[in-house]
């Protein structure tokens with residue numbers, strides 16, 4: 001049986017999951033691949049830390065012991081961050097190694113460069129684990145759905161924020177309180193900024209939409225808004241409107257360009273994504289042949305993410321055996337224009353406080369009417385000091401129209417405060 005040696009750059013949450021799967025499922029994997037796949041060495045920072053399988057795996061703090069080892073065929077980068085991960089991958093490709101990575105931060109910023117170097121060196125650069133952990137969405141888009149013209153992707157692709165919003169919805173708790181719990185449970189990073197500000201989801205969306213629409217989508221193309229302004233009150237109003245609030249990653253392939261955005265949104269309770277709760281991820285997409293499809297599973301964690309990494313390793317091992325390759329040339333990408341935020345069309349939820357007096361609602365409605373915006377539903381609740389809290393839900397309109405209405409409204413003396421403006425997504429087509 002052919003022997004394939006793996007080198008791991010990093011042996012933390014994901015790296016140890018990869019080792020667990022390769023070791024525990026060794027018999028099945030060798031039967032499926034006809035190869036004996038083993039981890040020759042793992043690169044870590046701290047050689048003194050206790051690690052699973054330390055009796056079977058050699059550890060080093062010198063990356064060259066892996067990158068320069070002629071017996072290592074595949075290098076798995078699961079250390080994270082930009083540098084030195086980027087330089088190690090480049091050097092490894094130049095030394096003829098195939099690469100598997102889970103690093104969405106790196107791919108969203110330097111994907112082009114890395115794929116080019118992989119192509120020049122005729123080596124694979126696989127990244128299933130970089131989006132939605134254990135959900136095989138990259139393989140689905142690249143292979144299973146490749147016959148389709150994909151129209152749209154709508155996903156819950158950050159587990160931390162979904163955990164926070166789910167707990168706020170199900171237990172009526174406040175954002176800060178649940179964030180702290182998510183950190184204690186190890187879901188959110190020590191610095192959770194990229195999760196709660198939507199940046200992690202935006203990186204994953206850039207990767208997904210590039211593949212799905214065959215056009216280059218950069219991280220800077222994605223409109224991003226996080227969940228930090230969502231309050232328990234907004235969640236309560238969402239319930240009254242038969243909706244839930246989710247952090248959605250949305251990509252649409254339109255005649256006039258690609259629309260890519262990550263933001264919190266009200267979603268009708270009967271939408272397939274509305275029931276995705278806790279740290280789970282899901283991706284709902286539409287295509288001309290498949291119609292609608294949804295992929296659901298664990299978006300993070302040692303074994304689910306390890307499962308995605310090992311699937312890439314197995315694919316590479318099969319390709320080595322059959323002397324074929326899976327590389328998709330990045331030169332095939334088209335260059336569709338990216339739509340600006342003011343051009344997005346959605347419905348809006350607007351929560352505000354105004355004086356509870358005659359003509360106030362009529363004046364406010366006039367500002368919206370002048371911007372060509374029509375209301376779909378309205379909730380008004382009396383508050384103290386002759387004030388009223390009002391929630392307006394609009395019919396779909398352009399963001400530029402909404403900005404015009406809010407600009408006019410902001411100088412109205414009877415307006416006390418605009419608490420929040422949240423988009424509302426009814427469907428994805």
Ligand code: NAP
Pocket residue numbers: 009010011012013014015043044045046047049077078079080081083084102103104105129130133299300301302305
């Ligand atoms: P982690 O638990 O922090 O592990 C990182 C590993 O890399 C550790 O073994 C660490 O060594 C090593 N490392 C990091 N920087 C290093 C450096 N400069 N020099 C030497 N060793 C270094 O991270 P993780 O959660 O496994 O994440 C790894 C990658 O997978 C990231 O790109 C992440 O975005 C991605 N990912 C993670 C998940 C998840 O559920 N965790 C899901 C999807 C994708 P020490 O052990 O000695 O500190």
Ligand code: HSE
Pocket residue numbers: 132133157158159160161187188189195200299300301
């Ligand atoms: N921080 C990420 C999340 C980990 O919460 O989804 C998986 O990429």
